[in-house]
Amino acid sequence: MMHRPPVAEIDPPVQVRAARKGLNIATFRSLKHRDFRLLFFTIMFTSGGQWMQQIALSWMAYSMTDSAFMLGAINGMRAIPFLVLGPWAGVAADRMDRKMLMMVSQAWIMGLAIIMTLLIVTNLIQVWHLFAFTLLSGAGWSFTQPVRQTLVPNLVPREELTNAIALQSSAFNLTRVIGPTIAGVLLATVGPAAAFGCQAALYIVILALTAMIQVPALAERLSGGPNAGRALLDGFQYIGKNEVVLWLIILALIPMMFAMPLQSLMPVFARDVLQSGPEGYGVIVSFMGIGALTGTLIVASLTTFRRKGLLLLISASALGIAIILFSQSTLLPLSLFLLLFVGGFQMTYMSLNNTLLHLNIEDEFRGRVISIYMLDQGLSPLGALSAGTMANFFGAPLAVSVMGLVCLGLAVVALARVPHIRRLI
Numbered sequence: 001m002m003h004r005p006p007v008a009e010i011d012p013p014v015q016v017r018a019a020r021k022g023l024n025i026a027t028f029r030s031l032k033h034r035d036f037r038l039l040f041f042t043i044m045f046t047s048g049g050q051w052m053q054q055i056a057l058s059w060m061a062y063s064m065t066d067s068a069f070m071l072g073a074i075n076g077m078r079a080i081p082f083l084v085l086g087p088w089a090g091v092a093a094d095r096m097d098r099k100m101l102m103m104v105s106q107a108w109i110m111g112l113a114i115i116m117t118l119l120i121v122t123n124l125i126q127v128w129h130l131f132a133f134t135l136l137s138g139a140g141w142s143f144t145q146p147v148r149q150t151l152v153p154n155l156v157p158r159e160e161l162t163n164a165i166a167l168q169s170s171a172f173n174l175t176r177v178i179g180p181t182i183a184g185v186l187l188a189t190v191g192p193a194a195a196f197g198c199q200a201a202l203y204i205v206i207l208a209l210t211a212m213i214q215v216p217a218l219a220e221r222l223s224g225g226p227n228a229g230r231a232l233l234d235g236f237q238y239i240g241k242n243e244v245v246l247w248l249i250i251l252a253l254i255p256m257m258f259a260m261p262l263q264s265l266m267p268v269f270a271r272d273v274l275q276s277g278p279e280g281y282g283v284i285v286s287f288m289g290i291g292a293l294t295g296t297l298i299v300a301s302l303t304t305f306r307r308k309g310l311l312l313l314i315s316a317s318a319l320g321i322a323i324i325l326f327s328q329s330t331l332l333p334l335s336l337f338l339l340l341f342v343g344g345f346q347m348t349y350m351s352l353n354n355t356l357l358h359l360n361i362e363d364e365f366r367g368r369v370i371s372i373y374m375l376d377q378g379l380s381p382l383g384a385l386s387a388g389t390m391a392n393f394f395g396a397p398l399a400v401s402v403m404g405l406v407c408l409g410l411a412v413v414a415l416a417r418v419p420h421i422r423r424l425i
Helices: 014-019 034-065 068-076 080-097 096-120 127-155 159-189 192-212 227-242 241-275 278-300 308-327 331-361 362-371 376-394 395-417
Strands: none
Touching: 014 127, 014 159, 014 362, 014 376, 034 068, 034 159, 034 192, 034 241, 034 278, 068 127, 068 241, 068 376, 080 096, 080 127, 080 227, 080 241, 080 362, 096 192, 127 159, 127 362, 159 331, 192 376, 192 395, 227 241, 227 362, 241 278, 241 308, 241 331, 241 362, 241 376, 241 395, 278 331, 278 362, 278 395, 308 395, 331 362
């Protein structure tokens, strides 16, 4: 039986109010809901720790190996758990207690951060530890992220979903500004152990906030049903029969595989292309975060905007162009300026894609569809591996140029040949 998605339109009363009032720019409107507000702060603290960990891990990897290939390989290890465990995490999210899944996976990540801190402090850290940490922490993230995504539509009204998803991204990107800067200072003054230690400490707060969230019964009603294997197959069949959902997932996975690896090559640009140290590395990543935060706040203000599909494709095209321009810059001020646009277009694109996907799927399949959508978290590290390999042989600027060209090319094809995406509202 073919499943048809709900029409991605705002309810008529909301349309009438929007027509009378014009564009609604109540940017923080969904934060009035207590449980979403708690989820928002868990995202903020989680992301802050994640950014500090990622900056410290990447800097350690490049410092210990002096190899762009090894840098890409260590980042690429995150792909394995997302690609192998990600779809099963979606099945679990549709069949189990979502709040408990979040608690367990977050405690797992905290434990790993504590172990890394101890390894660094005791001078026992080796390169293989970086590979192991990336693999095992990726397993935790492969469950935490899709489960968190499935909760958002259950904590806010449908007409506020665009705002809530954008604010969720803004929490991630606010810490993207602050986290790398703090991590850069810690790397230069105290060392990488401090970054991992801070991440572990933040998870105490994260677990406390998660425990306070009251998950509606609606989010837990799918505990029965077919066996796990059949449930996973049903999720893939649902996507295959739903053309809009299928194309939104394609548009999420392919561009992000070639745009996100830019992050993994930042140590190369910071040290070798732009001639800056760890402090400069943190600032470079922070500028991407400033642009990304701006992009998500703009999307949060577009609750009643009627051409979200078209804006999605335009943002993806602009992202590819901005990446290409950045790859050719050798001046730090110009690179920082361009990274504002890279971050802005990237998160505008990702927030809109996420919103449109949620608006076009049924809650019965939400966990499975979102977990497949979030395979980009696994494909991005694979992109990082290929980018690191290319950078090792041909240089980071050429590798990043290719990323931008692929991203731009797919966006242009979709803009020209997939009219039903352009018409989504």
